[in-house]
Amino acid sequence: MTAPVTTPSPPPAAAPRGLAGRDSQRSLLHRFLARPEVGALVGAIAVYAFFWAVAPSFRPAGSLSLVLYQASTLGLMALPVGLLMIGGEFDLSAGVAVTTSSLAASMFSYQLTTNVWVGVSLALVLSLAIGLFNGVMLVKTKLPSFLVTLGTFLMLQGLNIAITKLITGNVATNDISDMAGFKTAHAVFAADIHIGGVAVKVTVFWWLGFVALGSWMLLRTKFGNWVFAVGGQKDSARAVGVPVARTKIILFMLVGLGAWFVGMHNLFQFNSIQSGTGIGNELLYIVAAVIGGCLLTGGFGSVVGPAIGAFIFGMVSQGIVFAGWDANWFQFFLGLMLLGAMLLNTWVQRQAARR
């Protein structure tokens, strides 16, 4: 619960730490409300209550499982993307990097007729290497991450299509579902877990596990402190001995790790991959992190927040379908609800700051 020492005060929700001792009862509530994810939590409850009221088919457990599935594939990426944002950087290549990873795993296994786990492992190496490339480019060139990763985004987009076409002769990969190792890989990345008659995708459990792990890392370890430090006050962080370059490179590699995981889910869920997919998802990851209270300016945020952000996104996008609203308005409703959730989020944070 304690915020890391190096966390700089975020502008609106800033809780001057010196006041904490004055009124301990108020400060407990105060400290709770000032947490980055509280606004999102209130928003999530509001959105859930809303769809529960208007859409009867939103209520059964099976529907919740579906919302959680949608949230998990987004949330598995929003987590490292959120961490990266706390560290003060962006990754615009995150959406296509997911596709790159699944393409690499699929094509490698298929073309060399290896066990699919060989492809899976090589895709992991590749995904981490993309993160490493982004991180090293950023640190060496001192260009803004927006530009570095925009370059990577475009390059990966081109490579995804060009290499797939070169190797398979088509723009989609071959079906690998009959290859050795597919069953076990499917069980790890895309299985359905049955709980009381409801099928829940395994990605949901991985996601919740990673959120717990990530949260512990951010709040309880030295590395977590470094992340806050490099995102808030890079120069003073460096002055007190925080390895700024290494921290940023690791954060980019964590995004690579997330891309690998989601990429493997896509591959083993859908058996073959279209090379043009993934574009535009990078913005959704950032949106989930922002709804979850990560500041676009860095230095402030949490791991639980982006998870709640992804959950809100999942609820809204599925809720509109469950409510049976006119399909033409889908994107509009989606935008409106997200804006509403974010306004509520900001309002809660402002109330917290006022106390």
Next chain:
Amino acid sequence: MNRSQRSTRGTVLVAAAAATALLAAGCSSTGGAKATSNSTGISAGKATTAHMTFAMVTHAAAGDTFWDIVRKGAEAAAAKDNVTLLYSNDPVASKQAALISNAIASKVDGIALTLSTPDSIIPVAKQAEAAGIPVDAFNQGENYWQQAGAIGYFGSDEKVAGAALGERLNTLSAKHDLCVIQQQGSVALEDRCAGVKSTFKGTTDTIYVNGADMSSVLSTLEAKLRQDTSIDQVTALGAPIALTALQAISAASSSAKVNTFDLSKDAAADIKSGKIEFSVDQQPYLEGYLAIDALWLDKVNGNTIGGGKVTLTGPAFVDSTNIASVYQYAQNGTR
């Protein structure tokens, strides 16, 4: 700095070691490239007419299975006609127009283009003709190609194709069809669903999904099938969406059937096994092939394919009765 360099080198070494270890690891005893016989490309010989350069400029998004087949058809015709093909594409109308202007500037011998946004493309098509470059239209623009001064049009009328699908659903005594649009605002896709609605006697609903993210397509379709259990047909407007619709149906324990537009390797296999009822095929390979061949015939012999009328490449139904004759071509990636 030193430290990060050292760690970089370390990572590379670890990666290389891991890769080597993995390569030495076991191979798959099933599936994979070794299990597939080499597919042979199509070759129809080569003309000895003067070498020419044609441009093909489409509104396709990159990495789309359908458009890849169109391009293959165009390349086959170009190879046969002793033609160099310059293929380019951009889904943004103004950028497609700019690509056509580039082709005019580089003085190509003919241009094949799509008219999905007639207002933006017709003016540049006219510029090409003013510069003495023949133009033909394909895939989209059956109502505009004459206005653009094109020498011919090759494609299928999306509304007619949708209407044919709707009629087919009537014969299957379907009651409630869900038409899945994977790209909001696409004229062609909207036309297909409108066509279905115009003839289908049951209810037609449309739903929008994000075609760039299959896991969101899956969960959205599953949500819709859970929300409305009366849906007994799902119409996919592209083969990859049909495959995902099958998963959504099984996850939602729905009894709905799937039909689709267009083919792919996997969709052809599912038609063969009866999982997908039928596909409405507009023969993308033929569209690309004819668009290039028509320019060549115009140049070398003054012929007009279609004789001043549209040349329809579809809708042709592919189902369990005729999949056998198409299956191998779909596996080769040309149908």
